[in-house]
Amino acid sequence: MRLKLVAVAVAALAPVVAMLVYNEVALRHQRNEEVRASAAQAARQASSEVERIIEGLHALLVSVAAMPSVRQLDVPACNAALEAVVESIPNIRTIFVVGLDGQPICGSMAFPEGVIFSDRDYFQQMLTTKAFVVGTYTQSRLVDRPVLPLAMPLMEGDVMKAVIVSGIRVDWLQNRITERGVATGNAVTIADGNGTIVARVPSPERFVGTAMPDAYQRLIHADQPDVIELMSEDGTERILGYRPIALPSNPLYVSAGFSKEEAFAPINRATTMNTLAIIGGALFAFLAAIFIGNRFILVPISRIADVMEKWRGGQTTARTGMKGPDELGVVGATFDRLLDELDERRRQSQEAEEERSLLIRELAHRVKNGFTLVQAIARQTFSRSDPERYNSFAERLAALAGTYDLILSREGSASSVREIVSAALRAHVASQAERIRLDGPEVVLPADIALPLSLVVHELATNATKYGSLGSEYGTVTIEWKHDDGRVLLIWTEADGPPVSIPTKKGFGSILIERAFPAQAQARSRSDYRPGGLVFEVIFLIGEPVAKGEVDPSG
Incomplete structure (x- = not known):
């Protein structure tokens, strides 16, 4: 019976649990969609900021190319002009003009002896495309610091006469990303076309200058931006929104990752509280079912069963003594009335049996007397004659x-x-x-x-x-x-x-x-x-x- 009462409690709790489970699944699905949308939005914002920086520097190089001293390749005047430009722009270290043979012509600072730039990838790419080029993570030969090179041709009509070169300071770009702020567990990564990380939050000291894992290299040159779930290098499971280099005007790979643990922390806390509440409610329901069942169901049933066993054992005076408005009380009272009626019928049956026994004994006595009388008549009639x-x-x-x-x-x-x-x-x-x-x-x-x-x-x-x-x-x-x-x-x-x-x-x-x-x-x-x-x-x-x-x- 206790198991049946527990089953009733479980059946009562089942709809509540089912509703909570449904809400939990729905909330997690909704939160997952929200986080994916936020990751995609964060990646777009970071990518837009990088594009604005690159576009600003591109405009700067265009302005430099229009300067007379630069166009005329007047070395003293060019050096002075470029030095003045660099002093007012904190995000670059140098601006210099290089001949088509890779030899420096003029710049914002003195060139080391024998330095040449013709072997640089961005230089070769610019000579091929004759267009503005954003290079890859490079260790500068002028300041011995990592930079992101920028190069554009110095044209005289349709003829390229020199190359204007500059570079974004990687430490400045890192500081700019850090200043934007990143929530705990989240991450923003900027990488060049080779997959080398040029800026990352958090842990830049660990990742900047290193190549992205091979498993993620495919994201750099993907056809479209997307949102995926993955395990980051730092061991955090994230929902990652990324924008590949293949996009128009997107010179760098940018990704923004949201920690699933942090993103779902409020739901997980709510789930824990709901689970504890369900467990507490279930325990309370079970204890209540057991207590109420014992008090109002099992005890009355046991009392009725005990009276029945006593009746089987011959204690015909046993009664439940139950009364009350509840159903089992009515059953017990009805059972007592039934036992009273059976006891009365048994008493009447005993009285009838006693009367019948008395009649049978009287009948036996009368029958014997009748046989004796018949035998006496027969003996008197013809015992002597026949x-x-x-x-x-x-x-x-x-x-x-x-x-x-x-x-x-x-x-x-x-x-x-x-x-x-x-x-x-x-x-x-x-x-x-x-x-x-x-x-x-x-x-x-x-x-x-x-x-x-x-x-x-x-x-x-x-x-x-x-x-x-x-x-x-x-x-x-x-x-x-x-x-x-x-x-x-x-x-x-x-x-x-x-x-x-x-x-x-x-x-x-x-x-x-x-x-x-x-x-x-x-x-x-x-x-x-x-x-x-x-x-x-x-x-x-x-x-x-x-x-x-x-x-x-x-x-």
């Missing part, structure tokens, strides 16, 4: 009285075949018990069959004593009976007696045997006078009458 007939009548009367005693002593209207036969043979069994054998199952006969059978057996025993096997020294009688489908077949077999012959006339005994049973018994009998002794068979019904056409025992 002693033989009187003795035969007295024996028959005694057999009938014995059967009545058997029936009345059982306080019912039925007796078994064995008891009826034994009572009818009592006068003969007393002296010849070892010569009479009874064999058959336990079959109970109603009174209207028991009395005729008793008289028939008595007549057979009397004839066997006078004329048959019981009249000789070694003769025997076997009485067998069988029961099948409401029928009883009784067979009387005499053996080792004097030779018998078919009687020439019917006496009272023969007539009694033929007519003793009532019509509803459908009794049929057969007598076989064999040389070794009489074999008598009688078959009769003790239940519903059988259909016509049943086999007669006489064949």
Whole structure:
């Protein structure tokens, strides 16, 4: 029962849990979409800022190319002009003009002896494209610091006469990204076309100047910007929005990653609280179910069951004593009323049984008195004139009285075949018990069959004593009976007696045997006078009458 109560509590909690789970899944899905959108937006913003920086420097180089001293390649005037420009722009270290052979011409600072730039990738690319070029992460040969080179051609009409070169300070770019601020767990990465990281937040000292892992190199030259989930190099699982170099006017790869742990922290906290609340509610519900079940369900049921067990044990005065408006209280009160009614019926039944027993004893007494009176009348009438007939009548009367005693002593209207036969043979069994054998199952006969059978057996025993096997020294009688489908077949077999012959006339005994049973018994009998002794068979019904056409025992 406790398990059933717990199951009820679980069933009550199931919709709440299902709703919370659904809300949890929906909130996580919604939050995931929000974080992906935020990552994509952050990547766009960072990329736009880098583009503005590059565009600003491009415009600066265009202005430098328009300066007369630069266009005329007047070295002293060019040096002075470029030095003045660099002093007012903090995000670059140098601006210088290089010949098409890679030899420096003029610049914002003095050139080291023998320095040349013709081997630089950005220089070769600019000579090929004759367009503005943003180079890759490079260690400057002028200031020995990492820079991001910028180069554009100095044109004279359609002829390129020199190359103007500058470079974005990597430390300045890193400071600019750091100043923007990045939430805990998030990351912003800027890389060049070779996959070398030029700026990163957080941990720039660990990553700037290193190449991105091979697994992420494909993102640098992807066809379209996208948002993915990945495990970053620092071991943080992030939702990453990225913008590849392949985009128009996008000179650098830019990505912004949001930590899933931080992004989902509020939902995780809410999930933890909800889980604890569900567990607490479930524990409370289970304890309440157990307590309430014990108090209001199990205890009343146990009380009712205990009273039933006491009734089975004979304590008929046991009651639940339950009352109240609740259902089990009503059941208990109804059960008590039922027990009161059963107790009253039992008392009335006992009184009726006592009255019936008294009546039966009175009837037995009156029947015995009637038999005694009949026997006395018979003795006074013809015991002296015809002693033989009187003795035969007295024996028959005694057999009938014995059967009545058997029936009345059982306080019912039925007796078994064995008891009826034994009572009818009592006068003969007393002296010849070892010569009479009874064999058959336990079959109970109603009174209207028991009395005729008793008289028939008595007549057979009397004839066997006078004329048959019981009249000789070694003769025997076997009485067998069988029961099948409401029928009883009784067979009387005499053996080792004097030779018998078919009687020439019917006496009272023969007539009694033929007519003793009532019509509803459908009794049929057969007598076989064999040389070794009489074999008598009688078959009769003790239940519903059988259909016509049943086999007669006489064949």
